[in-house]
Amino acid sequence: MERRDFLKFGVLTGATATLTACEKPVQQLVRFVPEEDFVPGVATWKPSLCTLCPAGCGVTVRIMDGEAEVVRNGQRGILKMGLAKKLEGNARHPVNRGKLCARGQAGLQVTYHPDRVSGPLKRSSSRGSGDFQEIGWPEALSEVVTKLAELRSQQQADSIRFVTGEMRGHRRELINQFLASLGAPAAVQFAPLDEPVLRRANVLAFGRAAMPSFDLERANYVISFGADFLGTWNSPVAQSIGYGEMRRGRPGNRGKFVQVEQRMSQTGANADEWVPSSPGSEGLLALGLAHVIVKEGLRSNPTEINSSREVEEKLKDETYSPTQIATRTGISANRIERLAREMAAHPPSIAVIGGTPLAQTNGLFNALAVNLLNMVLGSIGSPGGMFFAPGASTVKEASSANQSVDFVAQVLSGGLENAEVLFLDNTNPVFAMPPSWQVSQKMKRTPFIVSFGRFMDETSVLADLILPDHSPLESWLDDVPESGTSEAVFTLAAPAMRPLHNTRAMPDVLLEIAHSLGGSVSEALPWKTFEEMLQASYRELARAERCHPTDGFEKFWGRMLEQGGWWDGQCQIHSPESPALEFQAPEFVPPRFDGSEQEFPFYFQPYVAEAFLDGSLAHLPWMQELPDALSTVMWGSWLELNPKTAEKLQIQQGDLIQVRSRHGSLETPAVLNPAIAFDVVAMPMGQGHAQFGRYAAQRGANPMSVVAPLQVEQVGSLAWAATRVSLSRTGRKGRLSLASGALYEQEKELELR
Amino acid sequence: MAQTAEQIQRDLLRPVLDPSRRAKPVIAGLALLVLAGFSAWMYQMYTGIGVAGIRRPVFWGFYITNFVFWIGISHAGTLISAILRLSNATWRRPITRCAEVITVFALLIGAMFPLIHLGRPWLAFWLAPYPNQRGLWPNYRSPLLWDFFAINTYLIGSLIFLLLPLIPDCALLRDNVTGWRNKLYSLLSLGWRGTQKQWHRLEAAMHIMAILIIPVAVSVHTIVSWDFAMTPVPMWHSTIFAPYFVAGAIFSGIAALIIAMVFLRSSLHLEEYLRPECFDNLGKLLLVMSLLWFYFLFAERLTTWYGNARPEIAVFWLTQRGPYRHLFWVMVGCNFVLPFPLLAIKKLRTIAGTFLASVAVVIGMWIERYLIIVPSLSHKFLPYAWGTYRPTWVEITITAATFCGMALLYLLFSEVVPVVSIWELKAGLREPVR
Amino acid sequence: MSHCWGMAVDLDRCTGCGACVIACQAENNVPTVGEEAAQKSRTMHWIRIERYYEGEFPNPRVRFRPVLCQQCDNAPCEPVCPTYASYHTSEGLNGQVYNRCIGTRYCANACPYTVRTFNFFNPVWDKPLHLQLNPEVSVRQIGVMEKCTFCIQRIKASEIQAKAENRALREGEPVPACVQSCPPKALVFGDLNDPDSEVSRLARSPRGAKLLSELGTQPKITYLQRDSWDGPNS
């Protein structure tokens, strides 16, 4: 059996695996450190998994003894137990190699957050009022079971909807098997950071719907189009490790890094050269670079593709010549030529695209153009280039590449309103979608909503029932990282600590519901617990040739739990099997923007905040108080604009600004940023929660409230960077907590504040 | 204007033996304000030092400003009185005691501020070297410890300096009152009988004290200046600080003395004793100090500007034309531009003129302390860590209360003992008026 | 035998990601202070990432610089402390004895790097966030000064471990929390008394410089300056 096959097998055979005798002792030993084994004050380290972003980094948890107030069987009491004290990267994990980003470390606060939903809740007055009453698990579950049984008996199972956030591994698998057994449609995913545009471009270019990985360690030249790959994008920890090596890991050979964007990101701040092209012209710039390389015959190690000839010919077309595109991109022809020659002269080179350029209406064109540039640079599947992680194929592509798009389509086509039952897990579309799509209003019409939310957020508050999930540290977790590694990786983690609250693991709840429904549903999901399902599934993995578990499954399982998963230790860079099946030079599509230039003079660029991502981490106090890398703002939101623009509008740092688009307005304080284009204003995502615990609620503003509901052409996802806005002063000062006392260090620019 | 000994005794004992009813509401009002300040302090103690406006990087604010200011004010008395005594200036006789008492009270108030400003004031006693089980001693290298010794020495010295010349007057009072007050004055007069031997010893003791107290006074504000100058903070780390501080202290001290004298003169009807010549002479002294202060300021600013070291010049411009510029120019106006003509032009150097100049100087010198502390701290070496400072109501209340406290103590003092030395004036009758 | 702990910060690797800030906060029980206090610059982070712009659009540059206690050999914060709460340890570190601190804040003024943070109020962890506290590090109370300790608890733990195993400390042992977390490996920690340690090697780098070296504080942290990329023809 080929490795790729068994990888698929590992995740997908769960459905057919049967219950086998439980190997209790092993599992007992690794799951919790028994209380009597604790040496007071001595730490035990246990592997876990970071679920805060799609990167899927491996974690180790420092566990020490402590006393926690817990609820057991409805009774509150003090329990001496192992408590998670700190999260560090799992040194053996191939993705993050011992490192964690700031967010990953703050994952600890998800478990200990004072505003976690601590037990099942039932809505006690009108939708959205936020009034809930506590109920017991048996009543809560029986309500769901009754509802589902009723729908099944009425042949209405297809009106069941299940929406999840970014999710991989067996949780997703279980959900889909559960839905399939009910006769309901598969779950759809809504995760704002999912990059459906890039996935679609990768399908078109490489036949792969996966996110790419990059061999930065060995690259000599990196050009990134808007991707905040050292901060928030794709697999930032893996990429940061690679970046460090690219800079200083090879004595005498320091790679060059060029960033193309209109507002300097944390990643852009590290660039040797920063190229502010006009919004939406990134793809054109990439084609211009490719044009120069092809035309001047600078290709050293081109990736051979079926349609090489045609593509080359097309690229040579004068429409892509630097002089032709200089005005459109805002970058001089000389500079484009120089950049092209540089990157061709310093292989291996990589082009990366992510973030804003993909959130323009012509995002697909931009992505395809950058893929083409990679092909021209010869960076596809070669050392120091881009590639697809071996595990990637098993994950997304197994289901659908366009989950988030499907959800948008569902919202727009009335799919939510027609649903009889809506399950929500780990997703917050009410917060992350523009108000003009009326997600909240549509959800209010769904008769029965069940949320597995750990926190009361804008979406959970609309639910009829909240069945709170354990925190990740209290749960069984598994994952196949999609990017950031050249090894085949399965991350697996047992709960690191006992649950603090009266919560239950979502997979276990689904299994319990299935068993209560009985019949074919129960038969399709034969496992008593999620843990059993994992074991059954990984038993198949253990049988695969490469693992060679000569000492039997128990030992293999024990080893997996001890090291935090399984990986084959063989780093290999995989090129896509059939690169560029349909590779063509894409036709330039100009970006469209909502609002006229006269009335709305500024491009509005929301961006993924380092601390909050799409807003899913705004509830963590460590993240709220982490100064933003560039603006250094804490505990709030802000609008970035160029000091020159501000001067023209007589706006000063901290002034409360009204930002208005055709679709709404918001107020937020101004922050001066010398590294943003004059006609661009930028705002971090993540703040402006109406609900989300004490640290996030009623804090700052949500940029989505002005975002126009434009969609990326040919993809259908939200083009969140395609809005134009106008600014006006409110005459008031905003609440602004800045960590930095100065913009510049040099004396001539001394700031006096 | 020849006075008789009886007249002097009658006029000067009157405020003590027959306190004016009018003072009662004033005392009550001041006491209330002091109580407000005390309550604010208790609130701060209970809630935490965070209720003050200090923050990173401006870890010192109003409280240390007040500390330096009041210690400065304390230089009025003892130092001036000592110098005048040693130089045997006749016009000193009516003012020495008013001056000496300012020292004691200003020191007491000033010394409270390091305690008020501590993060854990209940542990303030760790600053004191005392034998303990753990063998723990304070750090003698810390200028704060030098402060501790300097201030305590000065306080004890000036108390003695105040109490010594009080002895004959207390004996006089003892002989004029009965009851508990008789007991009090008996205690304070230390068995004074006015024998030749006693007079001799008193004169000798005062002479010794006058000589001793001068270096102590100079050292106190020198050491206070070293609290700043010993640290690598831009514009603090300066060799000029010691004389600059001492000069500033004497400057503000004289101004405070003039203000106190004006109030005493009118409220206790001492027009005959605190005569315009006193104000004229003190005005001249104030003028000299104003010129000296301006000279130091100029020397400090010029060298900083000329040196053009990056961190220093940042602070320099911050005060010169940055957000602190208003305060800076008010300070220059108060300490030099306004007092200079008032004091230099003989016609203007009247009681009213010197009073006006003095009020300006006291305000100006408070601002000077503030401007030494806050701008430097707000702009240290790394611009990322630059910051600001805003006082809160707690600091403002406590600050205001200390001014009321000073007035209150002064008022009460003037009702307990004669604020003008009776025996010294009587002695003055025997010498020719210059 | 004796150690001299030091650090190197490679500014060419640091991406300004802030992982070290949270690592330190988690390891050392550094509290969050909330918005109101943050607005007053009363945050408690023991390490900060300074951000400086250079130039203007369209050619702006940014420099990040992680700043923590420099563990000065000639530390201005030490002599000024009246109670020896800020003192020099036998391994050359700047120690801070919370129990002895009375809160004069003098040391914080004297520290040219402005890395000392002060507990203006008692720290608060809304329950059950207090369960995250590291039992190996004491929680500071109101009125006391604190700052980076070079993760003294980790240094001690390593030393004790090595002693128990009757061996010398190895390279890469101990590791402070910030160093452990830093993804691009911008932070390197080790023994400056060992000329072969990585930190010693980096401290000798021609790119190395001390922060505010002109003040004579003799910091134990070396900053390796950011490099530039020379053009294709150079």
Ligand SMILES: Nc1nc2c(c(=O)[nH]1)N[C@H]1C(S)=C(S)[C@@H](COP(=O)(O)OP(=O)(O)OC[C@H]3O[C@@H](n4cnc5c(=O)[nH]c(N)nc54)[C@H](O)[C@@H]3O)O[C@H]1N2
């Ligand atoms: N609640 C409680 N009680 C305990 C213990 C406990 O853990 N918890 N532990 C027990 C043990 S093991 C011990 S050794 C004892 C220790 O008991 P104590 O000896 O009382 O120890 P601490 O409380 O650490 O320190 C005593 C005080 O000394 C102060 N101090 C620091 N510097 C100075 C100084 O220069 N001068 C003076 N005068 N004081 C200074 C500290 O701030 C503190 O308030 O407590 C015992 N009792």
Ligand SMILES: Nc1nc2c(c(=O)[nH]1)N[C@H]1C(S)=C(S)[C@@H](COP(=O)(O)OP(=O)(O)OC[C@H]3O[C@@H](n4cnc5c(=O)[nH]c(N)nc54)[C@H](O)[C@@H]3O)O[C@H]1N2
């Ligand atoms: N920051 C800071 N650190 C300090 C001090 C300080 O003042 N400040 N003080 C220092 C001093 S003086 C001391 S003594 C140490 C104290 O430090 P430790 O010796 O660590 O003292 P405790 O924290 O009391 O931990 C004792 C442990 O023993 C367990 N225990 C209780 N009874 C028994 C028993 O019968 N058998 C066993 N096996 N275990 C038991 C308790 O549950 C607890 O977990 O801390 C030192 N460290």
Ligand code: SF4
């Ligand atoms: S990148 Fe950060 S948030 Fe994402 S999985 Fe890794 S540690 Fe977690």
Ligand code: SF4
């Ligand atoms: S950096 Fe500051 S706190 Fe640290 S040793 Fe130096 S002076 Fe002291």
Ligand code: SF4
């Ligand atoms: S604040 Fe504490 S450590 Fe700093 S000087 Fe004062 S007593 Fe010493």
Ligand code: SF4
């Ligand atoms: S060495 Fe330790 S205490 Fe210092 S900044 Fe790093 S993590 Fe914090």
Ligand code: SF4
């Ligand atoms: S963790 Fe490393 S790269 Fe990130 S900010 Fe800190 S020092 Fe820089």
